[in-house]
Amino acid sequence: MKIYDLAGLPTGLRPQLAALGVCDNESPQDDRFLGRLRRLGYPTTDYWGVYAVEGDELLARVETLRLPFTGRTGTQPVVGVADVVTRPPGLGRGYARALLQEVHRRSRADGARWSFLWTRRSWGAHRLYESLGYQDIYSTPYALGRVPSSAARRPPGRYRLLVAGAADAGRIERILRSGTHGRLGFLPRPPAQATLRARLGGRSWKNFRILFDGRRPVGYAYLSDDKPWSLTASEVVVPSPEHRPAMLAALRSLARGRWLTFQSTSFVTDAEVDLREGGFLVSPVSHAVLMAKPLVPARSLGEDLRPLGSDPAFSNHRGDMF
Numbered sequence: 483m484k485i486y487d488l489a490g491l492p493t494g495l496r497p498q499l500a501a502l503g504v505c506d507n508e509s510p511q512d513d514r515f516l517g518r519l520r521r522l523g524y525p526t527t528d529y530w531g532v533y534a535v536e537g538d539e540l541l542a543r544v545e546t547l548r549l550p551f552t553g554r555t556g557t558q559p560v561v562g563v564a565d566v567v568t569r570p571p572g573l574g575r576g577y578a579r580a581l582l583q584e585v586h587r588r589s590r591a592d593g594a595r596w597s598f599l600w601t602r603r604s605w606g607a608h609r610l611y612e613s614l615g616y617q618d619i620y621s622t623p624y625a626l627g628r629v630p631s632s633a634a635r636r637p638p639g640r641y642r643l644l645v646a647g648a649a650d651a652g653r654i655e656r657i658l659r660s661g662t663h664g665r666l667g668f669l670p671r672p673p674a675q676a677t678l679r680a681r682l683g684g685r686s687w688k689n690f691r692i693l694f695d696g697r698r699p700v701g702y703a704y705l706s707d708d709k710p711w712s713l714t715a716s717e718v719v720v721p722s723p724e725h726r727p728a729m730l731a732a733l734r735s736l737a738r739g740r741w742l743t744f745q746s747t748s749f750v751t752d753a754e755v756d757l758r759e760g761g762f763l764v765s766p767v768s769h770a771v772l773m774a775k776p777l778v779p780a781r782s783l784g785e786d787l788r789p790l791g792s793d794p795a796f797s798n799h800r801g802d803m804f
């Protein structure tokens with residue numbers, strides 16, 4: 483087996499990157515797409531990822547991000563491992579393990595003390611990560627409730643929930659900055675991440691809603707509204723607690739006659755009391771877990787970031803970039 487990073491990958495193997503993308507249930511990636519991500523400021527490591535090659539076959543990949551992580555004692559760069567996948571012909575031959583070990587080696591050399599990744603408790607990969615020293619530190623909470631058709635058609639009082647457009651990017655960024663100020667986790671988010679995600683096609687402006695109190699923007703939500711039976715809110719940021727009930731009421735008005743679910747957003751824990759009072763079922767955990775691994779010996783590790791996943795100040799919205 484040979485291990486390459488993106489720059490070192492023989493040109494003839496580049497088209498096979500697309501096949502790996504499809505294996506991982508995502509759209510094919512090619513050089514043009516990856517170049518675009520970089521130009522837009524996506525927070526990748528400079529080597530992007532590592533790839534296992536056998537003969538002329540690209541069989542496995544692991545991609546990486548370099549993200550800031552804010553703990554109780556300061557902010558440090560950490561590695562975010564994403565997109566671990568082995569193509570079926572290469573399964574069970576140690577490719578994923580070897581690539582992860584290579585990422586750990588490179589991350590240490592780059593000064594990172596921690597590596598993070600997202601997975602699901604029930605996936606086989608979870609066992610692989612545990613055997614490499616990763617531990618579960620956080621699970622995304624969710625909440626759901628059925629909204630009666632008789633629910634109010636509009637948000638209360640002076641509140642309005644308006645569809646966002648590209649011109650609202652700065653507004654959304656400001657709300658996010660204020661909503662995550664003083665919080666812990668993969669923060670601060672890289673600048674212009676809302677614009678970045680919209681340009682990459684992962685987000686669509688029409689799915690953002692901004693909550694206004696009169697003329698003042700006080701929160702936003704990112705929605706998936708493509709099912710007749712449910713409305714899902716996956717990133718709900720309302721910096722000031724006094725506006726949380728209004729956000730909830732505004733989303734209920736959109737979801738009239740359907741299920742309203744909150745997934746992968748710290749709004750569930752931040753607004754837990756409001757959600758429970760509103761009759762929502764709240765679950766503090768789901769199958770999705772964030773795992774962390776120290777990359778250096780305990781004496782040079784500094785702050786232990788693992789307990790922060792259960793700190794009420796931990797903030798997480800849609801996996802925070804990876």
Ligand SMILES: CC(C)(COP(=O)(O)OP(=O)(O)OC[C@H]1O[C@@H](n2cnc3c(N)ncnc32)[C@H](O)[C@@H]1OP(=O)(O)O)[C@@H](O)C(=O)NCCC(=O)NCCS
Pocket residue numbers: 506542566567568569572573574575576577578579580600601602605606607609610
């Ligand atoms: C998970 C995945 C990347 C593993 O790739 P792989 O190259 O076959 O893994 P390896 O051969 O390096 O396996 C390393 C270890 O993990 C264990 N492992 C791997 N897949 C496993 C599974 N499905 N169930 C249980 N254990 C598993 C192996 O037993 C092996 O242990 P060993 O070294 O003690 O023998 C691969 O199954 C895959 O691409 N799955 C689909 C995409 C996916 O789920 N990615 C992870 C997203 S978080």
